[in-house]
Amino acid sequence: MTTIYLIRHGQASFGAANYDQLSNKGEQQATLLGRYLAKVLKEPPYVYAGTMQRHQQTAQLALAESFPELALKSDQAWNEFHHQQVFAKFDDRFNKPDELKLAILQEKNPRAYLASIFDQAIERWIGNEFDHEYDESWTAFSTRVNGAFDALCADLAEQQPRYSVVFSSGGVISTIVGHLLGLDAKSIFQLNWSIANTSITTIRLKGNDRQLLSLNEHHFIKAENADLLTWI
Known part of the structure; x- marks a missing residue:
């Protein structure tokens, strides 16, 4: 059995010429995330990330605080629309x-x-x-994301780690959760709007069974510094 941690990137640079770069708050969020992962994960996870700069920066900062020795697997299939x-x-x-x-x-x-x-x-x-x-149309995006999740689950079924962590974006996470819950596209993007930066969504993988365990956990940020909690 594997617990999959789907993590939204830290706050990006909204309105800047390069949105894809983490803001100062985003960097702080990623650091707090890493410290939290170090506490809750009892052994090194199997780690994936999208190839966008905000995914890579969030992963690197978080892993530096938790599992600095880990290799990061990158795949553009986990990128945002x-x-x-x-x-x-x-x-x-x-x-x-x-x-x-x-x-x-x-x-x-x-x-x-x-x-x-x-x-x-x-x-x-x-x-x-x-x-x-x-x-990329919505249909193409949804197909890509759900295909990435299927491929991840197949890989995890073979490797059988206790944990897997994926650094991605809100649209990706909402699409996966929506598929598991049978939501329509409009409901998926209503869900997307609520997902906080560096929040954690967990899914349990047992054989071929995929069960949503938690959605949008961000208490570890709120407990440390509520001013660091962002959604944009």
């Missing part, structure tokens, strides 16, 4: 990240405004009518 393109196809003002950030900060309730944009942009993407406009 192209969120900037999804925003831009909904409203071309958002082709530039700084314009998106400025528009959000001018609102009375920036988080609610971003949530509204997110919902509308995602609804357009998952609707299939405009698939030809995106580098």
Whole structure:
């Protein structure tokens, strides 16, 4: 039996020219995550990560605090969907990240405004009518992510480690959880919006059986420093 820890990356640099780089808060979150993993994992895990910079940085910082000797397996199948393109196809003002950030900060309730944009942009993407406009359609993304999870489970069934840790993104984690729970695409992305940076979602793998154990655990951050808790 293996417990799989699906971990969202630390806070990225929203509105910056390079979103994919962790912010200062993101680095602190990843360090706290690593210290927590050192406490709860009783033996070295089998570790995977997406190839995005924020995945790699989160993994490296966390592993430095917990299992610095471990080799990190990287696979682009664990990468997030192209969120900037999804925003831009909904409203071309958002082709530039700084314009998106400025528009959000001018609102009375920036988080609610971003949530509204997110919902509308995602609804357009998952609707299939405009698939030809995106580098990767929702159907293609979902197929890729669930294929990556199937491949991971097959690998773990052969290796049989006690733990596996995967560093990825909120859309990836929500898609896997949604598939396990039989959620539709809209419900999956409502779930995505709630997943905190460096939060942990756990799944138990026993033979071919996959059981969701926990979702979006982030108490280890809140208990240490609630100001470090972020969702964007």
